[in-house]
Amino acid sequence: MNKIRDDILSYREMCDTESVQTLQRGMNFHLNNSYSVILMSQRPNAPYADRVHDDGITIEYEGHNVTKKSNLHNPKYEDQPDKLSSGKLTQNGLFINAVKKYKEFGENPEIVKVYEKILPGVWSLKGFFDLVDYKIVFDGGRNVFRFILRLSADQKTETNTIQSEILHSRLIPTEVKKEVWKRDEGKCTICDDTKNLHFDHELPFSKGGTSLTAKNVRLLCMKHNLQKADKIE
Numbered sequence: 001m002n003k004i005r006d007d008i009l010s011y012r013e014m015c016d017t018e019s020v021q022t023l024q025r026g027m028n029f030h031l032n033n034s035y036s037v038i039l040m041s042q043r044p045n046a047p048y049a050d051r052v053h054d055d056g057i058t059i060e061y062e063g064h065n066v067t068k069k070s071n072l073h074n075p076k077y078e079d080q081p082d083k084l085s086s087g088k089l090t091q092n093g094l095f096i097n098a099v100k101k102y103k104e105f106g107e108n109p110e111i112v113k114v115y116e117k118i119l120p121g122v123w124s125l126k127g128f129f130d131l132v133d134y135k136i137v138f139d140g141g142r143n144v145f146r147f148i149l150r151l152s153a154d155q156k157t158e159t160n161t162i163q164s165e166i167l168h169s170r171l172i173p174t175e176v177k178k179e180v181w182k183r184d185e186g187k188c189t190i191c192d193d194t195k196n197l198h199f200d201h202e203l204p205f206s207k208g209g210t211s212l213t214a215k216n217v218r219l220l221c222m223k224h225n226l227q228k229a230d231k232i233e
């Protein structure tokens, strides 16, 4: 019952969580009946220009390129497509359609579950976001899509107490997560477990903690994270 989602996952664990073989496409519109899944990266060598706005709760996510057709073909020089020559919508097109339904017809926004790559092989669940808008941006050489996602009020967790903690832990800056992961060597700081890890605030937000530095964030396994949550109550 007190089950909370893992903060930190390997690529395989991420695919298993979503019950799929691969998430290689990065954009997965309506992966299941409840939500879409996107993989983002703000790493310097990332293929797309994804970023989190300064408010910490808005993500700007770049659309995806045409498929590479040959070794001589460079998709980075072509406008990102919303449909194929057959007329079939690309992932970009499917996301755009959802934005239009939300903005023009007042339908609920598409819920998008966002994972972020923080280090090679290390992924972090950023949470559930509402897909609220998109724009077309000239990036210097061609037109690309930028999708705007805002942190959902409902993070689909089972308990309210932990929900607020999780919501806040989503907002730990990626740089801090990277530093903490390296410092704690990818292990629970209490028992050295390497599975089901979470980023934990030494001082909960409700008691005035801040996530802005690595000093008050540590890695805990699910067991120790829950034990701590019990004590706070």
Ligand SMILES: [Zn+2]
Pocket (backbone or CB within 6 Å): 188, 189, 190, 191, 192, 193, 220, 221, 222, 223, 224
């Ligand atoms: Zn532990």
